[in-house]
Amino acid sequence: MGFALIFSGQGMQHPAMLPWLATDALVRLTCERLGVGDWRQQLADPAWAANNRNAQCLLTGLGLAAWQQLANDLPVPAAIAGYSVGELAAFSAAGVFTAETALDLANDRAEAMDRCAAETPGGLLAVSGLSMEVLDALCQDTGLAVAIRNGVDSAVLGGPLAALARAERAALQLHAHCTPLKVSVASHTPWMRAAAEHFAQTLAPLPLQRPRSVLFSNAADRVLDAAQAKTALATQIAQTVRWDECMDNLHARGVHCVLEVGPGQALARIWNQRYPEVPARACDDFRSAAGITSWIHSHY
Known part of the structure:
Protein backbone atom coordinates (compact mmCIF):
# COMPACT_ATOMS: atom_id res chain seq x y z
CA MET A 1 0.00 0.00 0.00
CA GLY A 2 3.02 2.31 -0.22
CA PHE A 3 4.64 4.37 2.52
CA ALA A 4 3.42 6.71 5.25
CA LEU A 5 4.89 10.18 5.58
CA ILE A 6 5.10 11.73 9.05
CA PHE A 7 6.45 15.13 10.11
CA SER A 8 8.22 15.67 13.44
CA GLY A 9 7.30 18.21 16.07
CA GLN A 10 9.62 20.57 17.91
CA GLY A 11 11.93 19.73 20.78
CA MET A 12 14.59 17.71 18.93
CA GLN A 13 15.94 20.44 16.62
CA HIS A 14 19.74 20.52 16.33
CA PRO A 15 22.37 22.12 14.04
CA ALA A 16 23.26 18.88 12.24
CA MET A 17 19.69 17.86 11.42
CA LEU A 18 18.81 17.00 7.82
CA PRO A 19 22.49 16.95 6.75
CA TRP A 20 21.57 16.43 3.09
CA LEU A 21 19.12 19.35 2.86
CA ALA A 22 20.00 21.73 0.02
CA THR A 23 19.51 25.49 0.37
CA ASP A 24 16.62 26.02 -2.03
CA ALA A 25 14.03 28.77 -2.39
CA LEU A 26 11.89 27.48 0.47
CA VAL A 27 14.85 27.19 2.84
CA ARG A 28 15.84 30.76 1.94
CA LEU A 29 12.27 31.96 2.46
CA THR A 30 12.18 30.28 5.87
CA CYS A 31 15.42 31.99 6.88
CA GLU A 32 14.10 35.30 5.56
CA ARG A 33 10.93 34.98 7.65
CA LEU A 34 13.10 34.35 10.72
CA GLY A 35 15.57 37.11 9.89
CA VAL A 36 18.58 34.79 9.85
CA GLY A 37 21.23 33.90 7.30
CA ASP A 38 22.42 30.45 8.38
CA TRP A 39 19.82 28.36 10.18
CA ARG A 40 22.36 25.76 11.29
CA GLN A 41 24.47 28.43 12.96
CA GLN A 42 21.37 29.78 14.69
CA LEU A 43 20.43 26.33 16.01
CA ALA A 44 23.84 26.17 17.70
CA ASP A 45 22.52 28.84 20.06
CA PRO A 46 20.39 26.92 22.63
CA ALA A 47 18.30 29.97 23.50
CA TRP A 48 17.46 30.68 19.86
CA ALA A 49 16.72 27.01 19.15
CA ALA A 50 14.35 26.74 22.12
CA ASN A 51 12.43 29.88 21.22
CA ASN A 52 8.90 28.79 20.35
CA ARG A 53 8.40 31.00 17.29
CA ASN A 54 11.84 30.20 15.89
CA ALA A 55 11.30 26.47 16.30
CA GLN A 56 7.78 26.32 14.87
CA CYS A 57 8.61 28.41 11.81
CA LEU A 58 11.94 26.71 11.15
CA LEU A 59 10.65 23.16 11.45
CA THR A 60 7.62 23.89 9.29
CA GLY A 61 9.70 25.43 6.52
CA LEU A 62 12.55 22.93 6.63
CA GLY A 63 10.20 19.96 6.86
CA LEU A 64 8.38 21.06 3.72
CA ALA A 65 11.64 21.89 1.94
CA ALA A 66 12.97 18.43 2.77
CA TRP A 67 9.81 16.77 1.48
CA GLN A 68 9.82 18.83 -1.73
CA GLN A 69 13.43 17.79 -2.38
CA LEU A 70 12.42 14.13 -2.02
CA ALA A 71 8.96 14.12 -3.60
CA ASN A 72 9.94 14.09 -7.27
CA ASP A 73 11.75 10.77 -6.82
CA LEU A 74 9.04 9.10 -4.76
CA PRO A 75 5.46 7.95 -5.31
CA VAL A 76 2.59 9.77 -3.61
CA PRO A 77 2.45 8.74 0.08
CA ALA A 78 -0.27 6.31 1.03
CA ALA A 79 -1.01 8.43 4.10
CA ILE A 80 0.34 11.56 5.80
CA ALA A 81 0.33 12.82 9.39
CA GLY A 82 2.21 15.33 11.52
CA TYR A 83 3.16 15.39 15.18
CA SER A 84 2.15 18.59 17.01
CA VAL A 85 3.38 21.55 14.92
CA GLY A 86 4.38 18.95 12.33
CA GLU A 87 0.71 19.01 11.31
CA LEU A 88 1.29 22.28 9.47
CA ALA A 89 3.86 20.63 7.21
CA ALA A 90 1.72 17.50 6.90
CA PHE A 91 -1.40 19.41 5.86
CA SER A 92 0.63 21.41 3.34
CA ALA A 93 2.24 18.24 1.95
CA ALA A 94 -1.29 16.85 1.51
CA GLY A 95 -2.28 19.91 -0.54
CA VAL A 96 -4.47 21.70 2.01
CA PHE A 97 -2.43 24.94 1.69
CA THR A 98 0.85 26.17 0.23
CA ALA A 99 4.23 26.12 1.92
CA GLU A 100 4.12 29.91 2.21
CA THR A 101 0.75 29.73 3.96
CA ALA A 102 2.18 27.06 6.26
CA LEU A 103 4.93 29.49 7.28
CA ASP A 104 2.37 32.23 7.89
CA LEU A 105 0.33 29.87 10.04
CA ALA A 106 3.38 28.68 11.98
CA ASN A 107 4.19 32.26 12.89
CA ASP A 108 0.62 33.07 13.92
CA ARG A 109 0.28 29.81 15.88
CA ALA A 110 3.52 30.38 17.77
CA GLU A 111 2.71 34.00 18.63
CA ALA A 112 -0.72 33.02 19.96
CA MET A 113 0.81 30.26 22.08
CA ASP A 114 3.51 32.60 23.36
CA ARG A 115 0.84 35.02 24.57
CA CYS A 116 -0.70 32.20 26.61
CA ALA A 117 2.71 31.21 27.95
CA ALA A 118 3.38 34.79 29.03
CA GLU A 119 0.38 34.54 31.33
CA THR A 120 1.23 31.04 32.58
CA PRO A 121 4.85 30.01 31.86
CA LEU A 181 11.53 18.99 26.02
CA LYS A 182 13.11 22.06 24.43
CA VAL A 183 9.86 24.01 24.34
CA SER A 184 8.69 27.02 26.33
CA VAL A 185 4.91 26.51 26.13
CA ALA A 186 2.47 23.95 27.52
CA SER A 187 1.31 22.82 24.07
CA HIS A 188 -1.83 20.69 23.73
CA THR A 189 -3.13 21.48 27.22
CA PRO A 190 -5.96 23.66 28.56
CA TRP A 191 -3.44 26.46 29.21
CA MET A 192 -3.42 27.01 25.42
CA ARG A 193 -7.18 27.42 25.03
CA ALA A 194 -6.99 31.10 24.10
CA ALA A 195 -4.38 30.30 21.45
CA ALA A 196 -6.63 27.61 19.96
CA GLU A 197 -9.53 30.06 19.78
CA HIS A 198 -7.33 32.69 18.14
CA PHE A 199 -5.99 30.19 15.60
CA ALA A 200 -9.50 29.10 14.70
CA GLN A 201 -10.27 32.74 13.85
CA THR A 202 -7.10 32.96 11.76
CA LEU A 203 -8.05 29.84 9.81
CA ALA A 204 -11.73 30.71 9.33
CA PRO A 205 -11.41 33.00 6.26
CA LEU A 206 -8.63 31.08 4.53
CA PRO A 207 -9.50 29.22 1.29
CA LEU A 208 -8.08 25.84 2.27
CA GLN A 209 -8.29 22.88 -0.11
CA ARG A 210 -9.50 19.32 0.26
CA PRO A 211 -6.53 17.00 0.99
CA ARG A 212 -5.14 15.35 -2.13
CA SER A 213 -3.66 12.52 -0.04
CA VAL A 214 -5.02 10.47 2.85
CA LEU A 215 -4.44 12.77 5.83
CA PHE A 216 -4.81 11.99 9.52
CA SER A 217 -5.15 14.48 12.37
CA ASN A 218 -3.86 14.60 15.95
CA ALA A 219 -7.23 15.82 17.20
CA ALA A 220 -9.60 13.73 15.11
CA ASP A 221 -9.17 10.89 12.62
CA ARG A 222 -9.06 11.27 8.84
CA VAL A 223 -9.37 14.80 7.46
CA LEU A 224 -11.64 14.78 4.41
CA ASP A 225 -12.27 18.43 3.61
CA ALA A 226 -11.23 22.02 4.30
CA ALA A 227 -13.70 22.53 7.14
CA GLN A 228 -12.38 19.50 8.99
CA ALA A 229 -8.83 20.69 8.40
CA LYS A 230 -9.54 24.06 10.03
CA THR A 231 -11.19 22.45 13.04
CA ALA A 232 -8.43 19.89 13.51
CA LEU A 233 -5.55 22.38 13.29
CA ALA A 234 -7.09 24.72 15.85
CA THR A 235 -8.37 22.05 18.23
CA GLN A 236 -5.04 20.26 18.69
CA ILE A 237 -3.36 23.35 20.16
CA ALA A 238 -5.25 22.94 23.46
CA GLN A 239 -6.23 19.27 23.29
CA THR A 240 -4.28 16.06 23.83
CA VAL A 241 -2.43 14.87 20.72
CA ARG A 242 -3.54 11.27 20.18
CA TRP A 243 -0.41 10.13 18.38
CA ASP A 244 -1.01 6.52 19.39
CA GLU A 245 -4.34 6.55 17.53
CA CYS A 246 -2.79 8.45 14.63
CA MET A 247 -0.21 5.67 14.25
CA ASP A 248 -2.97 3.08 14.37
CA ASN A 249 -4.75 4.89 11.54
CA LEU A 250 -1.59 4.94 9.44
CA HIS A 251 -0.92 1.27 10.12
CA ALA A 252 -4.48 0.37 9.15
CA ARG A 253 -3.73 1.69 5.63
CA GLY A 254 -1.43 -1.28 5.17
CA VAL A 255 1.71 0.79 4.60
CA HIS A 256 4.97 -1.02 3.84
CA CYS A 257 7.24 1.51 5.58
CA VAL A 258 7.23 4.91 7.27
CA LEU A 259 9.41 7.97 6.68
CA GLU A 260 9.85 10.61 9.38
CA VAL A 261 10.74 14.08 8.10
CA GLY A 262 12.29 16.44 10.62
CA PRO A 263 14.84 16.45 13.42
CA GLY A 264 15.84 13.34 15.32
CA GLN A 265 14.42 9.84 15.21
CA ALA A 266 11.81 9.96 17.99
CA LEU A 267 8.75 9.21 15.86
CA ALA A 268 10.49 6.43 13.92
CA ARG A 269 11.58 4.85 17.21
CA ILE A 270 8.05 5.03 18.66
CA TRP A 271 6.65 3.48 15.47
CA ASN A 272 9.20 0.65 15.42
CA GLN A 273 8.37 -0.22 19.02
CA ARG A 274 4.66 -0.35 18.20
CA TYR A 275 4.83 -2.01 14.77
CA PRO A 276 8.18 -3.84 14.41
CA GLU A 277 6.95 -5.63 11.28
CA VAL A 278 6.65 -2.31 9.38
CA PRO A 279 10.02 -0.50 9.32
CA ALA A 280 10.30 3.23 9.97
CA ARG A 281 13.31 5.45 9.34
CA ALA A 282 13.98 9.12 9.93
CA CYS A 283 15.49 11.56 7.46
CA ASP A 284 18.16 12.26 10.07
CA ASP A 285 19.35 8.64 9.61
CA PHE A 286 20.62 9.40 6.10
CA ARG A 287 23.51 11.38 4.65
CA SER A 288 21.86 11.94 1.26
CA ALA A 289 18.44 12.37 -0.33
CA ALA A 290 19.31 9.52 -2.68
CA GLY A 291 19.76 7.21 0.30
CA ILE A 292 16.28 8.04 1.52
CA THR A 293 14.56 7.48 -1.80
CA SER A 294 16.49 4.24 -2.30
CA TRP A 295 15.32 2.96 1.08
CA ILE A 296 11.68 3.80 0.31
CA HIS A 297 11.85 2.09 -3.10
CA SER A 298 13.40 -1.00 -1.53
CA HIS A 299 10.14 -1.59 0.37
CA TYR A 300 7.86 -1.58 -2.66
Missing part, protein backbone atom coordinates in the same frame (compact mmCIF):
# COMPACT_ATOMS: atom_id res chain seq x y z
CA GLY A 122 4.97 26.31 31.11
CA GLY A 123 6.56 23.50 29.18
CA LEU A 124 6.49 19.81 28.34
CA LEU A 125 7.95 16.70 29.97
CA ALA A 126 8.28 13.36 28.15
CA VAL A 127 7.72 10.42 30.50
CA SER A 128 8.10 6.72 29.68
CA GLY A 129 7.89 3.56 31.73
CA LEU A 130 4.57 4.32 33.44
CA SER A 131 1.10 3.15 32.46
CA MET A 132 -1.47 5.67 31.29
CA GLU A 133 -3.42 5.09 34.51
CA VAL A 134 -0.37 6.06 36.58
CA LEU A 135 0.33 9.03 34.31
CA ASP A 136 -3.25 10.25 34.65
CA ALA A 137 -2.97 10.01 38.44
CA LEU A 138 0.38 11.82 38.32
CA CYS A 139 -1.25 14.66 36.39
CA GLN A 140 -4.06 14.93 38.93
CA ASP A 141 -1.62 14.96 41.83
CA THR A 142 0.73 17.56 40.33
CA GLY A 143 -1.61 19.80 38.35
CA LEU A 144 -0.54 18.83 34.83
CA ALA A 145 -2.34 17.53 31.74
CA VAL A 146 -1.47 14.82 29.22
CA ALA A 147 -0.32 16.76 26.17
CA ILE A 148 0.59 13.84 23.89
CA ARG A 149 -0.18 10.12 24.06
CA ASN A 150 2.57 8.14 22.38
CA GLY A 151 1.92 4.60 23.60
CA VAL A 152 0.76 2.40 26.46
CA ASP A 153 3.58 3.58 28.74
CA SER A 154 4.78 6.76 27.07
CA ALA A 155 3.35 10.26 27.06
CA VAL A 156 4.23 13.93 27.16
CA LEU A 157 2.90 15.92 30.09
CA GLY A 158 2.35 19.67 29.97
CA GLY A 159 1.58 22.54 32.28
CA PRO A 160 3.07 25.24 34.51
CA LEU A 161 6.78 25.05 35.32
CA ALA A 162 6.40 24.38 39.05
CA ALA A 163 3.98 21.53 38.35
CA LEU A 164 6.38 20.06 35.79
CA ALA A 165 9.16 20.02 38.38
CA ARG A 166 6.90 18.24 40.88
CA ALA A 167 5.85 15.70 38.28
CA GLU A 168 9.42 14.96 37.23
CA ARG A 169 10.48 14.30 40.82
CA ALA A 170 7.48 12.04 41.40
CA ALA A 171 7.98 10.16 38.11
CA LEU A 172 11.65 9.54 38.84
CA GLN A 173 10.72 8.09 42.22
CA LEU A 174 8.53 5.64 40.30
CA HIS A 175 11.59 4.71 38.18
CA ALA A 176 10.26 6.36 35.04
CA HIS A 177 12.46 7.92 32.37
CA CYS A 178 11.92 11.67 32.08
CA THR A 179 13.08 14.14 29.41
CA PRO A 180 12.21 17.85 29.59
Whole structure:
Protein backbone atom coordinates (compact mmCIF):
# COMPACT_ATOMS: atom_id res chain seq x y z
CA MET A 1 0.00 0.00 0.00
CA GLY A 2 3.02 2.31 -0.22
CA PHE A 3 4.64 4.37 2.52
CA ALA A 4 3.42 6.71 5.25
CA LEU A 5 4.89 10.18 5.58
CA ILE A 6 5.10 11.73 9.05
CA PHE A 7 6.45 15.13 10.11
CA SER A 8 8.22 15.67 13.44
CA GLY A 9 7.30 18.21 16.07
CA GLN A 10 9.62 20.57 17.91
CA GLY A 11 11.93 19.73 20.78
CA MET A 12 14.59 17.71 18.93
CA GLN A 13 15.94 20.44 16.62
CA HIS A 14 19.74 20.52 16.33
CA PRO A 15 22.37 22.12 14.04
CA ALA A 16 23.26 18.88 12.24
CA MET A 17 19.69 17.86 11.42
CA LEU A 18 18.81 17.00 7.82
CA PRO A 19 22.49 16.95 6.75
CA TRP A 20 21.57 16.43 3.09
CA LEU A 21 19.12 19.35 2.86
CA ALA A 22 20.00 21.73 0.02
CA THR A 23 19.51 25.49 0.37
CA ASP A 24 16.62 26.02 -2.03
CA ALA A 25 14.03 28.77 -2.39
CA LEU A 26 11.89 27.48 0.47
CA VAL A 27 14.85 27.19 2.84
CA ARG A 28 15.84 30.76 1.94
CA LEU A 29 12.27 31.96 2.46
CA THR A 30 12.18 30.28 5.87
CA CYS A 31 15.42 31.99 6.88
CA GLU A 32 14.10 35.30 5.56
CA ARG A 33 10.93 34.98 7.65
CA LEU A 34 13.10 34.35 10.72
CA GLY A 35 15.57 37.11 9.89
CA VAL A 36 18.58 34.79 9.85
CA GLY A 37 21.23 33.90 7.30
CA ASP A 38 22.42 30.45 8.38
CA TRP A 39 19.82 28.36 10.18
CA ARG A 40 22.36 25.76 11.29
CA GLN A 41 24.47 28.43 12.96
CA GLN A 42 21.37 29.78 14.69
CA LEU A 43 20.43 26.33 16.01
CA ALA A 44 23.84 26.17 17.70
CA ASP A 45 22.52 28.84 20.06
CA PRO A 46 20.39 26.92 22.63
CA ALA A 47 18.30 29.97 23.50
CA TRP A 48 17.46 30.68 19.86
CA ALA A 49 16.72 27.01 19.15
CA ALA A 50 14.35 26.74 22.12
CA ASN A 51 12.43 29.88 21.22
CA ASN A 52 8.90 28.79 20.35
CA ARG A 53 8.40 31.00 17.29
CA ASN A 54 11.84 30.20 15.89
CA ALA A 55 11.30 26.47 16.30
CA GLN A 56 7.78 26.32 14.87
CA CYS A 57 8.61 28.41 11.81
CA LEU A 58 11.94 26.71 11.15
CA LEU A 59 10.65 23.16 11.45
CA THR A 60 7.62 23.89 9.29
CA GLY A 61 9.70 25.43 6.52
CA LEU A 62 12.55 22.93 6.63
CA GLY A 63 10.20 19.96 6.86
CA LEU A 64 8.38 21.06 3.72
CA ALA A 65 11.64 21.89 1.94
CA ALA A 66 12.97 18.43 2.77
CA TRP A 67 9.81 16.77 1.48
CA GLN A 68 9.82 18.83 -1.73
CA GLN A 69 13.43 17.79 -2.38
CA LEU A 70 12.42 14.13 -2.02
CA ALA A 71 8.96 14.12 -3.60
CA ASN A 72 9.94 14.09 -7.27
CA ASP A 73 11.75 10.77 -6.82
CA LEU A 74 9.04 9.10 -4.76
CA PRO A 75 5.46 7.95 -5.31
CA VAL A 76 2.59 9.77 -3.61
CA PRO A 77 2.45 8.74 0.08
CA ALA A 78 -0.27 6.31 1.03
CA ALA A 79 -1.01 8.43 4.10
CA ILE A 80 0.34 11.56 5.80
CA ALA A 81 0.33 12.82 9.39
CA GLY A 82 2.21 15.33 11.52
CA TYR A 83 3.16 15.39 15.18
CA SER A 84 2.15 18.59 17.01
CA VAL A 85 3.38 21.55 14.92
CA GLY A 86 4.38 18.95 12.33
CA GLU A 87 0.71 19.01 11.31
CA LEU A 88 1.29 22.28 9.47
CA ALA A 89 3.86 20.63 7.21
CA ALA A 90 1.72 17.50 6.90
CA PHE A 91 -1.40 19.41 5.86
CA SER A 92 0.63 21.41 3.34
CA ALA A 93 2.24 18.24 1.95
CA ALA A 94 -1.29 16.85 1.51
CA GLY A 95 -2.28 19.91 -0.54
CA VAL A 96 -4.47 21.70 2.01
CA PHE A 97 -2.43 24.94 1.69
CA THR A 98 0.85 26.17 0.23
CA ALA A 99 4.23 26.12 1.92
CA GLU A 100 4.12 29.91 2.21
CA THR A 101 0.75 29.73 3.96
CA ALA A 102 2.18 27.06 6.26
CA LEU A 103 4.93 29.49 7.28
CA ASP A 104 2.37 32.23 7.89
CA LEU A 105 0.33 29.87 10.04
CA ALA A 106 3.38 28.68 11.98
CA ASN A 107 4.19 32.26 12.89
CA ASP A 108 0.62 33.07 13.92
CA ARG A 109 0.28 29.81 15.88
CA ALA A 110 3.52 30.38 17.77
CA GLU A 111 2.71 34.00 18.63
CA ALA A 112 -0.72 33.02 19.96
CA MET A 113 0.81 30.26 22.08
CA ASP A 114 3.51 32.60 23.36
CA ARG A 115 0.84 35.02 24.57
CA CYS A 116 -0.70 32.20 26.61
CA ALA A 117 2.71 31.21 27.95
CA ALA A 118 3.38 34.79 29.03
CA GLU A 119 0.38 34.54 31.33
CA THR A 120 1.23 31.04 32.58
CA PRO A 121 4.85 30.01 31.86
CA GLY A 122 4.97 26.31 31.11
CA GLY A 123 6.56 23.50 29.18
CA LEU A 124 6.49 19.81 28.34
CA LEU A 125 7.95 16.70 29.97
CA ALA A 126 8.28 13.36 28.15
CA VAL A 127 7.72 10.42 30.50
CA SER A 128 8.10 6.72 29.68
CA GLY A 129 7.89 3.56 31.73
CA LEU A 130 4.57 4.32 33.44
CA SER A 131 1.10 3.15 32.46
CA MET A 132 -1.47 5.67 31.29
CA GLU A 133 -3.42 5.09 34.51
CA VAL A 134 -0.37 6.06 36.58
CA LEU A 135 0.33 9.03 34.31
CA ASP A 136 -3.25 10.25 34.65
CA ALA A 137 -2.97 10.01 38.44
CA LEU A 138 0.38 11.82 38.32
CA CYS A 139 -1.25 14.66 36.39
CA GLN A 140 -4.06 14.93 38.93
CA ASP A 141 -1.62 14.96 41.83
CA THR A 142 0.73 17.56 40.33
CA GLY A 143 -1.61 19.80 38.35
CA LEU A 144 -0.54 18.83 34.83
CA ALA A 145 -2.34 17.53 31.74
CA VAL A 146 -1.47 14.82 29.22
CA ALA A 147 -0.32 16.76 26.17
CA ILE A 148 0.59 13.84 23.89
CA ARG A 149 -0.18 10.12 24.06
CA ASN A 150 2.57 8.14 22.38
CA GLY A 151 1.92 4.60 23.60
CA VAL A 152 0.76 2.40 26.46
CA ASP A 153 3.58 3.58 28.74
CA SER A 154 4.78 6.76 27.07
CA ALA A 155 3.35 10.26 27.06
CA VAL A 156 4.23 13.93 27.16
CA LEU A 157 2.90 15.92 30.09
CA GLY A 158 2.35 19.67 29.97
CA GLY A 159 1.58 22.54 32.28
CA PRO A 160 3.07 25.24 34.51
CA LEU A 161 6.78 25.05 35.32
CA ALA A 162 6.40 24.38 39.05
CA ALA A 163 3.98 21.53 38.35
CA LEU A 164 6.38 20.06 35.79
CA ALA A 165 9.16 20.02 38.38
CA ARG A 166 6.90 18.24 40.88
CA ALA A 167 5.85 15.70 38.28
CA GLU A 168 9.42 14.96 37.23
CA ARG A 169 10.48 14.30 40.82
CA ALA A 170 7.48 12.04 41.40
CA ALA A 171 7.98 10.16 38.11
CA LEU A 172 11.65 9.54 38.84
CA GLN A 173 10.72 8.09 42.22
CA LEU A 174 8.53 5.64 40.30
CA HIS A 175 11.59 4.71 38.18
CA ALA A 176 10.26 6.36 35.04
CA HIS A 177 12.46 7.92 32.37
CA CYS A 178 11.92 11.67 32.08
CA THR A 179 13.08 14.14 29.41
CA PRO A 180 12.21 17.85 29.59
CA LEU A 181 11.53 18.99 26.02
CA LYS A 182 13.11 22.06 24.43
CA VAL A 183 9.86 24.01 24.34
CA SER A 184 8.69 27.02 26.33
CA VAL A 185 4.91 26.51 26.13
CA ALA A 186 2.47 23.95 27.52
CA SER A 187 1.31 22.82 24.07
CA HIS A 188 -1.83 20.69 23.73
CA THR A 189 -3.13 21.48 27.22
CA PRO A 190 -5.96 23.66 28.56
CA TRP A 191 -3.44 26.46 29.21
CA MET A 192 -3.42 27.01 25.42
CA ARG A 193 -7.18 27.42 25.03
CA ALA A 194 -6.99 31.10 24.10
CA ALA A 195 -4.38 30.30 21.45
CA ALA A 196 -6.63 27.61 19.96
CA GLU A 197 -9.53 30.06 19.78
CA HIS A 198 -7.33 32.69 18.14
CA PHE A 199 -5.99 30.19 15.60
CA ALA A 200 -9.50 29.10 14.70
CA GLN A 201 -10.27 32.74 13.85
CA THR A 202 -7.10 32.96 11.76
CA LEU A 203 -8.05 29.84 9.81
CA ALA A 204 -11.73 30.71 9.33
CA PRO A 205 -11.41 33.00 6.26
CA LEU A 206 -8.63 31.08 4.53
CA PRO A 207 -9.50 29.22 1.29
CA LEU A 208 -8.08 25.84 2.27
CA GLN A 209 -8.29 22.88 -0.11
CA ARG A 210 -9.50 19.32 0.26
CA PRO A 211 -6.53 17.00 0.99
CA ARG A 212 -5.14 15.35 -2.13
CA SER A 213 -3.66 12.52 -0.04
CA VAL A 214 -5.02 10.47 2.85
CA LEU A 215 -4.44 12.77 5.83
CA PHE A 216 -4.81 11.99 9.52
CA SER A 217 -5.15 14.48 12.37
CA ASN A 218 -3.86 14.60 15.95
CA ALA A 219 -7.23 15.82 17.20
CA ALA A 220 -9.60 13.73 15.11
CA ASP A 221 -9.17 10.89 12.62
CA ARG A 222 -9.06 11.27 8.84
CA VAL A 223 -9.37 14.80 7.46
CA LEU A 224 -11.64 14.78 4.41
CA ASP A 225 -12.27 18.43 3.61
CA ALA A 226 -11.23 22.02 4.30
CA ALA A 227 -13.70 22.53 7.14
CA GLN A 228 -12.38 19.50 8.99
CA ALA A 229 -8.83 20.69 8.40
CA LYS A 230 -9.54 24.06 10.03
CA THR A 231 -11.19 22.45 13.04
CA ALA A 232 -8.43 19.89 13.51
CA LEU A 233 -5.55 22.38 13.29
CA ALA A 234 -7.09 24.72 15.85
CA THR A 235 -8.37 22.05 18.23
CA GLN A 236 -5.04 20.26 18.69
CA ILE A 237 -3.36 23.35 20.16
CA ALA A 238 -5.25 22.94 23.46
CA GLN A 239 -6.23 19.27 23.29
CA THR A 240 -4.28 16.06 23.83
CA VAL A 241 -2.43 14.87 20.72
CA ARG A 242 -3.54 11.27 20.18
CA TRP A 243 -0.41 10.13 18.38
CA ASP A 244 -1.01 6.52 19.39
CA GLU A 245 -4.34 6.55 17.53
CA CYS A 246 -2.79 8.45 14.63
CA MET A 247 -0.21 5.67 14.25
CA ASP A 248 -2.97 3.08 14.37
CA ASN A 249 -4.75 4.89 11.54
CA LEU A 250 -1.59 4.94 9.44
CA HIS A 251 -0.92 1.27 10.12
CA ALA A 252 -4.48 0.37 9.15
CA ARG A 253 -3.73 1.69 5.63
CA GLY A 254 -1.43 -1.28 5.17
CA VAL A 255 1.71 0.79 4.60
CA HIS A 256 4.97 -1.02 3.84
CA CYS A 257 7.24 1.51 5.58
CA VAL A 258 7.23 4.91 7.27
CA LEU A 259 9.41 7.97 6.68
CA GLU A 260 9.85 10.61 9.38
CA VAL A 261 10.74 14.08 8.10
CA GLY A 262 12.29 16.44 10.62
CA PRO A 263 14.84 16.45 13.42
CA GLY A 264 15.84 13.34 15.32
CA GLN A 265 14.42 9.84 15.21
CA ALA A 266 11.81 9.96 17.99
CA LEU A 267 8.75 9.21 15.86
CA ALA A 268 10.49 6.43 13.92
CA ARG A 269 11.58 4.85 17.21
CA ILE A 270 8.05 5.03 18.66
CA TRP A 271 6.65 3.48 15.47
CA ASN A 272 9.20 0.65 15.42
CA GLN A 273 8.37 -0.22 19.02
CA ARG A 274 4.66 -0.35 18.20
CA TYR A 275 4.83 -2.01 14.77
CA PRO A 276 8.18 -3.84 14.41
CA GLU A 277 6.95 -5.63 11.28
CA VAL A 278 6.65 -2.31 9.38
CA PRO A 279 10.02 -0.50 9.32
CA ALA A 280 10.30 3.23 9.97
CA ARG A 281 13.31 5.45 9.34
CA ALA A 282 13.98 9.12 9.93
CA CYS A 283 15.49 11.56 7.46
CA ASP A 284 18.16 12.26 10.07
CA ASP A 285 19.35 8.64 9.61
CA PHE A 286 20.62 9.40 6.10
CA ARG A 287 23.51 11.38 4.65
CA SER A 288 21.86 11.94 1.26
CA ALA A 289 18.44 12.37 -0.33
CA ALA A 290 19.31 9.52 -2.68
CA GLY A 291 19.76 7.21 0.30
CA ILE A 292 16.28 8.04 1.52
CA THR A 293 14.56 7.48 -1.80
CA SER A 294 16.49 4.24 -2.30
CA TRP A 295 15.32 2.96 1.08
CA ILE A 296 11.68 3.80 0.31
CA HIS A 297 11.85 2.09 -3.10
CA SER A 298 13.40 -1.00 -1.53
CA HIS A 299 10.14 -1.59 0.37
CA TYR A 300 7.86 -1.58 -2.66
